[in-house]
Amino acid sequence: MPTRLIVAKELSEIFKLIAHPDRIRLIEELRKEECDVNTLADRLDLPGPRVSQHLALLRAHRLVEERRDGRHHFYHLTQPEIAQWIVAGLDFIEGRLSGVSPSAIRSARELWSAPTGDEA
Amino acid sequence: MPTRLIVAKELSEIFKLIAHPDRIRLIEELRKEECDVNTLADRLDLPGPRVSQHLALLRAHRLVEERRDGRHHFYHLTQPEIAQWIVAGLDFIEGRLSGVSPSAIRSARELWSAPTGDEA
DNA sequence: TCGAAATCTTCGAACTCTTGCAAACATTAA
DNA sequence: TTAATGTTTGCAAGAGTTCGAAGATTTCGA
Numbered sequence: 001m002p003t004r005l006i007v008a009k010e011l012s013e014i015f016k017l018i019a020h021p022d023r024i025r026l027i028e029e030l031r032k033e034e035c036d037v038n039t040l041a042d043r044l045d046l047p048g049p050r051v052s053q054h055l056a057l058l059r060a061h062r063l064v065e066e067r068r069d070g071r072h073h074f075y076h077l078t079q080p081e082i083a084q085w086i087v088a089g090l091d092f093i094e095g096r097l098s099g100v101s102p103s104a105i106r107s108a109r110e111l112w113s114a115p116t117g118d119e120a
Numbered sequence: 121m122p123t124r125l126i127v128a129k130e131l132s133e134i135f136k137l138i139a140h141p142d143r144i145r146l147i148e149e150l151r152k153e154e155c156d157v158n159t160l161a162d163r164l165d166l167p168g169p170r171v172s173q174h175l176a177l178l179r180a181h182r183l184v185e186e187r188r189d190g191r192h193h194f195y196h197l198t199q200p201e202i203a204q205w206i207v208a209g210l211d212f213i214e215g216r217l218s219g220v221s222p223s224a225i226r227s228a229r230e231l232w233s234a235p236t237g238d239e240a
Numbered sequence: 241t242c243g244a245a246a247t248c249t250t251c252g253a254a255c256t257c258t259t260g261c262a263a264a265c266a267t268t269a270a
Numbered sequence: 271t272t273a274a275t276g277t278t279t280g281c282a283a284g285a286g287t288t289c290g291a292a293g294a295t296t297t298c299g300a
Contacts, residue, residue: 007228008141008148010213011206015139020259021128024135028128037276050260052277063212071268071275082212085205086131092183092202093130108127140287157248170288172249191247191296 017061018086022046023054028112030064031083034076087112137181138206142166143174148232150184151203154196207232 018024025044029035035043041051055075058064063082067074077083090105138144145164149155155163161171175195178184183202187194197203210225 003224003227008144011144012139012141014209015135019132019135019139021132024128024131089134092199104123
């Protein structure tokens with residue numbers, strides 16, 4: 001199989017992996033520091049099993065890693081730079097007519113770029 | 121609805137849109153210059169209707185635009201920079217154990233970065 | 241002009257994959 | 271043992287993909 005085909009498939013895997021609002025928010029939460037599952041579920045207002053399944057997927061693709069401490073499972077990004085890459089994708093929705101105002105995008109970009117503990 | 125949720129959804133739309141090997145290769149082909157549908161189908165070795173459907177999807181999300189000339193439909197990227205953003209995603213598959221060798225990734229990166237007319 | 245060929249799009253039906261939810265399971269702590 | 275924390279499983283609903291066939295438009299030759 002030609003190189004280009006292989007790489008296109010691998011790239012599409014990455015995109016598929018990230019192409020879910022819950023997983024994007026998980027990555028956003030983890031962009032600065034590790035966090036345990038329950039806290040993530042609380043912050044994102046999602047049921048526990050769902051968070052766990054998403055994390056299992058991210059883990060299977062080595063986008064996150066797990067650290068266990070007692071009964072807590074802490075997750076963190078293996079490559080924190082991926083958060084910056086994701087937010088760079090905002091450049092490509094800015095021009096579209098969909099339901100996102102430029103100011104919403106601007107504030108989102110600031111959220112992702114800002115230091116921790118400032119969530120809106 | 122909170123801004124963060126909206127933006128996460130919009131971002132996931134973008135990722136979903138790109139998360140297909142055919143569409144990634146289409147974007148790759150279009151990264152430098154416009155091209156008509158048949159030529160794309162030939163180069164990527166795909167059936168015509170399939171190419172057309174993928175392009176319709178990209179068009180619906182304004183990632184590509186159409187220019188008609190006679191019976192030819194020429195497509196081009198509305199934001200050529202998106203190709204560079206996509207290829208930057210290669211950074212995040214390099215460390216994984218999947219079936220892609222580092223050299224394959226390196227050559228893919230060169231392919232996407234190189235001037236036109238050099239396809240392997 | 242008429243009809244055939246070329247180019248591209250769209251439709252509808254199968255197929256697959258993902259998602260969401262509830263229930264059950266596993267492990268650790270008190 | 272009981273509670274707390276996560277994970278896994280099984281299944282139904284939904285979304286995305288693919289294909290063949292049919293439709294639309296333009297060009298070109300008879």
